[in-house]
Amino acid sequence: xxxxxxxxxxxxxxxxxxxxxxxxxxxxxxxxxxxxxxxxxxxxxxxxxxxxxxxxxxxxxxxxxxxxxxxxxxxxxxxxxxxxxxxxxxxxxxxxxxxxxxxxxxxxxxxxxxxxxxxxxxxxxxxxxxxxxxxxxxxxxxxxxxxxxxxxxxxxxxxxxxxxxxxxxxxxxxxxxxxxxxxxxxxxxxxxxxxxxxxx
Amino acid sequence: xxxxxxxxxxxxxxxxxxxxxxxxxxxxxxxxxxxxxxxxxxxxxxxxxxxxxxxxxxxxxxxxxxxxxxxxxxxxxxxxxxxxxxxxxxxxxxxxxxxxxxxxxxxxxxxxxxxxxxxxxxxxxxxxxxxxxxxx
Numbered sequence: 173x174x175x176x177x178x179x180x181x182x183x184x185x186x187x188x189x190x191x192x193x194x195x196x197x198x199x200x201x202x203x204x205x206x207x208x209x210x211x212x213x214x215x216x217x218x219x220x221x222x223x224x225x226x227x228x229x230x231x232x233x234x235x236x237x238x239x240x241x242x243x244x245x246x247x248x249x250x251x252x253x254x255x256x257x258x259x260x261x262x263x264x265x266x267x268x269x270x271x272x273x274x275x276x277x278x279x280x281x282x283x284x285x286x287x288x289x290x291x292x293x294x295x296x297x298x299x300x301x302x303x304x305x306x307x308x309x310x311x312x313x314x315x316x317x318x319x320x321x322x323x324x325x326x327x328x329x330x331x332x333x334x335x336x337x338x339x340x341x342x343x344x345x346x347x348x349x350x351x352x353x354x355x356x357x358x359x360x361x362x363x364x365x366x367x368x369x370x371x372x
Numbered sequence: 373x374x375x376x377x378x379x380x381x382x383x384x385x386x387x388x389x390x391x392x393x394x395x396x397x398x399x400x401x402x403x404x405x406x407x408x409x410x411x412x413x414x415x416x417x418x419x420x421x422x423x424x425x426x427x428x429x430x431x432x433x434x435x436x437x438x439x440x441x442x443x444x445x446x447x448x449x450x451x452x453x454x455x456x457x458x459x460x461x462x463x464x465x466x467x468x469x470x471x472x473x474x475x476x477x478x479x480x481x482x483x484x485x486x487x488x489x490x491x492x493x494x495x496x497x498x499x500x501x502x503x504x505x506x507x508x
Contacts, residue, residue, distance in 0.1 A: 196449070203445075208389040208438045212421025219427065221437070228441050229448070236449075248386070252417040302380075320413070321379045326405045345413050349380060 183247040196236060202247060203232050210255045217259035231258050301363070305355035312336065313348030320345050384411045386418050389438065393431050396422070 181189075183202060190198035203210075210231055214224035235254060244250045306314055312334070319330045320341075331341045387395070387408050394400050395408045412418045428434055 200446075200449075204442060206386075206417075207442055208392065208425070208434065209386065209417050209421040211434075211438055211441060212392075212424035213417070215424030215427050216420050217424070221428070224424070225437065225441055229445055232445050233448070248417060252420075256420070317380065321410070324379075324403075324406050326402055327409050328405075329402075342413075349413065352380065 187244065187247050190239075194240065199236060199239060203235060203251075206248065206251055207232075210251070213252070213255045214259055217256070217263060223262075227259060227262060231255050234258065301356045301359040302352075304359055305352050308355050309348050309351055312340070313344045313351065316341055316344035317348045317352070379410070381414075382410065383414060386415060387411060389435060392418070392422060392425065393434055396426060397431050 181201075183205075186198050186202045189195075190202070207228065211224055211228045214227045214231070215221070218224050218227060231254060235251065238254075242250070306317070309317070315334050316330055316336070319325045319333060320327070325333065327338055327341050327345075330336075330345075331338050334341065336344065384407070391400075391404075391408065395405060400408065412422055425431075425434060428437075
């Protein structure tokens with residue numbers, strides 16, 4: 173395989189290639205894929221372009237140095253955690269005097285966030301309990317989720333229609349989605365013993 | 373409701389750099405905007421990045437900045453590799469010098485002791501048998 177065709181490869185394939193040969197070329201392609209996102213994360217936390225540039229580079233060098241020692245399955249999530257932790261560490265080191273408050277849910281996010289697709293069985297459980305779970309959400313969260321996911325409206329349209337600000341819409345969708353997932357998991361757990369009990 | 377669930381928990385690939393910039397600049401259609409937002413709502417990496425990139429006033433600068441970081445990184449890695457290669461070369465060179473010195477040392481001692489033995493043999497007095505044998 174030639175590195176020039178690498179745009180079609182998945183992260184997993186590139187990671188596999190890197191592990192086999194320990195050739196930084198493959199890791200370079202992976203990093204290049206997410207460089208703009210790393211820079212964006214650095215901008216979010218450091219609020220300064222120069223610092224964000226330097227930190228992006230430091231993060232890439234850190235990844236190049238530490239990846240061989242880690243068993244990484246989901247590169248994107250791992251990279252995000254490395255980038256975020258690096259920025260938070262920089263802020264804690266006091267190089268930046270402004271301490272930025274972390275928004276709700278930012279600290280304890282699932283490392284597999286956005287990576288692992290639920291399997292068929294999990295999906296079945298989700299669909300079964302979705303209606304029930306939606307009903308448990310508070311009105312703003314339910315309304316925003318319905319407008320955004322079911323009616324396929326943009327943030328802006330949801331904001332205009334529901335009468336919330338853009339940041340409120342984002343927050344309601346984010347929190348609503350999390351609550352929905354938790355409720356669906358809880359309902360699935362509650363339902364599991366009953367189903368097992370009904371089995372002959 | 374199956375469509376709704378799959379839509380809420382749908383996992384898509386991260387949008388590329390240009391797509392995010394187009395989103396930030398409002399150049400996408402409503403459907404494309406919705407697609408980006410659906411992804412961002414489930415991906416903390418993109419969500420944080422988007423928030424950070426929003427702070428760059430001239431969005432056209434983003435690809436340029438990223439390219440510059442990329443080039444700088446490539447340059448740093450190149451010089452790091454060069455440094456490592458030189459270090460490796462120095463180690464080999466030092467090892468070679470040590471080996472040559474050791475060979476020279478061994479050769480010196482070998483020559484020295486063989487010469488010493490020769491000299492000793494030359495100066496050794498004739499054996500007592502030769503001395504006591506009467507001349508005819």
